[in-house]
Amino acid sequence: MTDRTPADADAFADRLFDLVRAGESGAVLDQIDAGVPxxxxxxxxxxxxxxxxxxxxxxxxxxxxxxxxxxxxxxGRGQTPLAGAVFKQHDDVIRVLLAAGADPDAGSPSARGTAEMFGRTLPTE
Incomplete structure (x- = not known):
C-alpha cells in the first residue's frame, strides 16, 4: 500500500501538464507508456x-x-486540439492532427471556423 494522497496525484498531474507545455516529448510519452491515461x-x-x-x-x-x-x-472551452492549433497557426501540428483523423468541423468554434475567422484555410496533410 502506498502513502500517496490526492494532493500528490494533483501535483504529479500539474508537473505532467507543465512538461507538455514545454514540449518534453520523451518524459511525457514515458509516463503514458507507464500507464498514465x-x-x-x-x-x-x-x-x-x-x-x-x-x-x-x-x-x-x-x-x-x-x-x-x-x-x-x-x-471545457468547446474546442478541439485542431482548433487550438489553427488558432495558434501551428501548421505542422495541424498536419499531424489531420493525418491522425481529426475532424476539422468538430467543436465550437471548429478548426475550419477558426481558420475562416482569420482568413486562412486549413493546410493539407
Missing amino acids: VDLADAQGSTLLTLAAYHGHAELVAGLAQRGADVDRIS
Missing part, C-alpha cells in the same frame, strides 16, 4: 493532446495520437 485532462477539460497542440509541439502531438489520444476531444 493518454486522455488525462486538467480542470479546464484540456487534455495532454490539447495542450501539446496549442503550444505547437508536433512531435508530442504525434506521439500522443499514436498512443490513442482522442484527436477530437472537446475541451
